[in-house]
Amino acid sequence: MNRDEIKAKLDEYKSLGYEVPSMDLIKTPEQIEGIKQSSAINIALLDYIEDFVKPGVTTAFVDTLIHEKTIELGATPAPLNYEGFPKSCCISIDDQVCHGIPSSKEILMEGDIVNIDVSTIYNGYFSDSSRMYGVGEVPKDKQRLVDVTREAMMEGIRQVKPWTRLGNVGAAVNAYASKHGYTVVREIGGHGVGLEFHEEPWVGFTTKKDTGMLLAPGMVFTIEPMLNAGGPDIFQDADNGWTIYTCDQKPSAQWENTVLVTDDGCEIITY
Ligand code: MF3
Numbered sequence: 700m701n702r703d704e705i706k707a708k709l710d711e712y713k714s715l716g717y718e719v720p721s722m723d724l725i726k727t728p729e730q731i732e733g734i735k736q737s738s739a740i741n742i743a744l745l746d747y748i749e750d751f752v753k754p755g756v757t758t759a760f761v762d763t764l765i766h767e768k769t770i771e772l773g774a775t776p777a778p779l780n781y782e783g784f785p786k787s788c789c790i791s792i793d794d795q796v797c798h799g800i801p802s803s804k805e806i807l808m809e810g811d812i813v814n815i816d817v818s819t820i821y822n823g824y825f826s827d828s829s830r831m832y833g834v835g836e837v838p839k840d841k842q843r844l845v846d847v848t849r850e851a852m853m854e855g856i857r858q859v860k861p862w863t864r865l866g867n868v869g870a871a872v873n874a875y876a877s878k879h880g881y882t883v884v885r886e887i888g889g890h891g892v893g894l895e896f897h898e899e900p901w902v903g904f905t906t907k908k909d910t911g912m913l914l915a916p917g918m919v920f921t922i923e924p925m926l927n928a929g930g931p932d933i934f935q936d937a938d939n940g941w942t943i944y945t946c947d948q949k950p951s952a953q954w955e956n957t958v959l960v961t962d963d964g965c966e967i968i969t970y
């Protein structure tokens with residue numbers, strides 16, 4: 700569909716009372732190409748770091764590797780100095796839900812489950828994705844949380860089609876998580892991405908079916924659910940103002956991909 704056709708259809712839906720994306724959220728082919736190039740670097744970084752996730756390694760070391768590799772690839776780490784964030788990626792272990800700050804005092808231990816969240820700026824275009832990594836041998840219950848969370852993300856992605864509602868994504872994620880005995884973090888979500896680090900829409904993962912923004916071809920946003928082994932409640936580290944933890948200290952897992960809404964479905968661009 701071309702831009703004029705998309706605009707006409709959005710105007711029609713808007714007049715029917717739907718929440719619709721503004722036209723600046725509909726990326727042009729040139730912008731999509733730029734976001735894909737940025738995403739390719741993000742994927743390379745997530746691949747690259749895998750071999751370094753081992754018992755005894757500090758999260759600051761992992762961060763340094765990500766930082767240096769990003770620069771080597773001609774890009775900039777988006778988290779660094781973003782609203783005061785001090786490092787080049789987020790690393791969150793076990794009961795850390797997200798936004799863990801890499802530290803020379805944090806040492807990876809056998810059996811930890813670790814989310815490494817990488818975001819890249821390349822030629823002015825932003826990309827964002829994260830994976831879970833196991834440190835050495837991971838206990839079965841934690842591995843199951845990791846696997847179900849990945850599948851929950853995929854369930855959400857399967858809902859992404861033009862002219863359907865964004866709320867379907869969170870409804871599918873939440874249903875899948877509940878079915879497997881896990882809870883979903885309510886307060887933190889995905890986001891539009893591409894021309895900026897965080898754009899509209901906000902993407903919740905406990906939303907209701909047939910609610911929220913209408914999806915249209917050319918939209919680019921992240922799907923990044925956080926599933927908890929215990930309850931959904933979380934709190935923010937009062938000292939560093941970033942790191943989110945589960946209240947019950949049970950483990951949490953997260954996977955993140957960026958998707959592009961196409962004419963007939965979606966494309967995962969950070970795989
Ligand atoms: N990648 C995280 C996200 O999904 C980034 C959080 S902001 C940061 O939005 F400064 F902590 F990187």
Ligand code: CO
Pocket residue numbers: 827889890921923955
């Ligand atoms: Co994100």
